[in-house]
Amino acid sequence: MAARLYGPDFAARPEATYQALRALGPVAWVELAPATPALLVVDYSACLEVLRDTGRFSKDSRRWQALNQGHVPHDSPALALMAWRPSALFTDGPEHARLYTAITDSLNQLDPHELHDTVIACCEPQVEEFGPRGRADLVTDFALQVPGRVLARLFGCPNDVGTRMVRGVNGLIDATGAEAQAASQDLSACLSDLVALKRDRPGDDLTSWMLQHPAALSDQEMVDQLVLLVGAGTVPTASWIASGLKLLLGDPRFAGSLKRGTVPVQVALDEVLWRNAPMANFSIHYAVEPTTIAGTSVPAGVPLVISHASANLQTHHLHSDAIAHNRAHLAWSAGPHACPAQDPATAIAKTAIETVLDRVPGMRLTMRDEDVPYRPGPFHRTPASLPVKFDPVQPSARFGDHR
């Protein structure tokens, strides 16, 4: 029976599944959701082979034969991330290069200092909200809130559009079927309003820079790429923030530095990329013709899911010294579709964690680190909740100098 990448057992111990699959070979059959089979690439070199060989492997999910033949249930939760959309994620070759350049060139225009201040400004309302309570769930009250708010600001959303965008993205998390479709339509509608607004009155923001890019994206192309940016940017960054906080608050190796106030946030974030890649399994490709990967037969048109998590766990013995500053992990993927937002995502995660640790000193996890549950599902690796207690923080006393 194919290994399941869903359900409580997988969420609790994914490493055991990866290890068992690696023992079978570089590529193994799995189920992403009920009746949604795929091949999982679990070996580091095999992952690179697929990610780099753009002639043999395509990102276009319209090649997914089982879906085209009606064998995948129409409400399979895997479809939320796998169904084809007209965005860079699902294109190949020159079509991809054109969209990807517009995205990366615009992201490169972000000013690191302004981004830092924006992230702090997006963290503060959250901390103000839960600070006086003396307890919080750092996943739902913080990690899942901050990235969407930051992206809304980077896109240059006026307040009402920003609120709609954050609501649309949050509506997509965990939604399936009609609910997911409605949230996705709301998101596209609000981003379409944003594109119209920025065509009319450009500003100093990502949306305007993308509109002005020589790639000359149409309004519809703009909306599709913004949907990709916000979808690709929200949950993985939230997962990274949550896993980083879990490590800093729950792992005795970091407890001492928290007390001394010399918190190595970047070290913790690097460790998460190696041990708990936020996009654990993704970068889905389809063989254009029947082929082999490291000797294993691979039919055409079957989703080939890259296990960034398995590849990372296999490669290194994960001593902390070997991990720090070592960027050979596959958490950002590799090849032409590697995450174009590595620098801004790092700035968002690092600043968000530093801000909450600074504003709410003395946070203590109220469950054992090893009991922290993870959200189910094959693609993201996200703590489901991170309950903490602390001495209540009065907003007026803490935030005066940052408003």
Ligand code: HEM
């Ligand atoms: C501000 C936050 C982020 C933004 C705006 C963003 C944006 C994007 C975009 C637009 C792509 C598609 C690139 C393409 O197909 O050519 C992408 C891919 C990817 N991103 Fe990010 N990302 C963010 C954060 C993250 C984080 C925190 C992680 C995990 C550490 C991550 C991991 C990935 C991976 C693995 C891919 C490859 C996906 C694939 O090929 O299917 N991203 N990202």
